[in-house]
Amino acid sequence: MKTLLVTGASGFLGWHICRYPLPGWRIIGTHWQNREGIFPKTEYLKLDLTEKDFIWKSLKDIRPDAVFHLAAYSGTGYCEEFPEKTRRLNVDASAHLAEMCADRKIKLIFTSSEQVYDGQKSHYTEEDTPSPKNEYGRQKLAAERFIGEILPASAIVRIAVLFGQASPVARSFLQQWLETWQTFLPVTAFHDEIRSFLSGRSAAAGLFQLLQQDASGIFNLSGEASMSRYEFALLAREIFELTEGKVIPKSQQEIEMTAYRPPVLALDNQKIMDTGFQPSHPKYELKALKKEIFLPPGFSEN
Numbered sequence: 027m028k029t030l031l032v033t034g035a036s037g038f039l040g041w042h043i044c045r046y047p048l049p050g051w052r053i054i055g056t057h058w059q060n061r062e063g064i065f066p067k068t069e070y071l072k073l074d075l076t077e078k079d080f081i082w083k084s085l086k087d088i089r090p091d092a093v094f095h096l097a098a099y100s101g102t103g104y105c106e107e108f109p110e111k112t113r114r115l116n117v118d119a120s121a122h123l124a125e126m127c128a129d130r131k132i133k134l135i136f137t138s139s140e141q142v143y144d145g146q147k148s149h150y151t152e153e154d155t156p157s158p159k160n161e162y163g164r165q166k167l168a169a170e171r172f173i174g175e176i177l178p179a180s181a182i183v184r185i186a187v188l189f190g191q192a193s194p195v196a197r198s199f200l201q202q203w204l205e206t207w208q209t210f211l212p213v214t215a216f217h218d219e220i221r222s223f224l225s226g227r228s229a230a231a232g233l234f235q236l237l238q239q240d241a242s243g244i245f246n247l248s249g250e251a252s253m254s255r256y257e258f259a260l261l262a263r264e265i266f267e268l269t270e271g272k273v274i275p276k277s278q279q280e281i282e283m284t285a286y287r288p289p290v291l292a293l294d295n296q297k298i299m300d301t302g303f304q305p306s307h308p309k310y311e312l313k314a315l316k317k318e319i320f321l322p323p324g325f326s327e328n
């Protein structure tokens with residue numbers, strides 16, 4: 027049995043990784059403030075990644091064969107507002123972790139973001155030059171560069187916007203929409219923000235695929251199709267049979283945002299598909315999710 031250390035296991039994606047583990051791998055997940063965010067029965071430890079000595083001690087005690095480095099300040103607005111605080115975790119701690127993994131010859135898989143791209147072309151491949159337009163994207167790119175230099179055998183995964191089952195402490199934008207429809211209020215969604223939405227479960231599968239293949243380098247990881255948030259909302263409403271739910275299309279310019287968000291960020295998945303990863307269409311991901319999510323009173327499930 028090999029050991030996988032998952033930093034940020036108490037976050038949204040960490041929940042899915044611990045929920046759908048890879049056979050033959052023991053998972054130890056780290057949390058910081060929210061232990062209850064760790065999927066039940068997963069082994070865990072509390073780790074503040076901004077404390078270099080704690081990282082070192084954890085790696086020495088646990089002796090993992092691989093690390094999935096998820097822990098981050100993942101909100102674009104929060105990174106924009108607090109660049110110094112967020113850089114300490116998103117960039118500095120990531121670089122420290124990479125140094126220690128290099129020292130101990132541990133495989134590192136880092137979760138970066140589609141936000142490293144500028145939104146100026148239709149489909150991004152890993153060959154396209156990143157040019158982030160917000161602080162979060164700049165931090166992710168800086169971490170990528172440190173990690174790539176320190177540990178060339180690492181895998182860096184640029185992930186699209188995630189949705190899926192909520193954990194007790196972390197959820198995706200979809201939960202907010204379902205709750206809004208439940209109270210018979212309209213959901214507002216951008217018609218001009220295009221993304222390649224991916225479920226947390228599929229993202230976990232993509233990361234495990236890279237681990238199994240011992241892949242290194244940069245990989246995009248997204249769902250099968252790109253669509254606007256508005257189209258995604260209509261699809262979710264249809265699949266969840268929330269026919270009374272209203273969706274109001276808006277343009278990005280109509281809503282003030284703390285951080286700039288590139289309007290079109292669609293990812294080309296070919297490179298990760300060549301490793302054996304199969305992306306899914308959001309339609310099928312949402313159908314699978316519908317079976318898992320408790321439906322609001324007043325709405326029936328077929």
Ligand SMILES: NC(=O)c1ccc[n+]([C@@H]2O[C@H](COP(=O)([O-])OP(=O)(O)OC[C@H]3O[C@@H](n4cnc5c(N)ncnc54)[C@H](OP(=O)(O)O)[C@@H]3O)[C@@H](O)[C@H]2O)c1
Nearest residue numbers: 034036037038039057058059060074075097098137185188
């Ligand atoms: N969700 C998405 O749509 C998406 C898309 C693309 C890329 N990503 C990337 O994928 C990764 C996971 O995203 P996510 O949505 O699961 O993030 P998340 O829900 O915001 O979780 C962040 C995690 O980081 C941990 N953390 C915060 N401060 C820490 C510290 N000082 N030391 C150690 N851990 C700390 C949190 O622990 P506590 O909660 O216990 O404090 C939590 O487990 C991130 O790197 C994110 O940038 C996410």
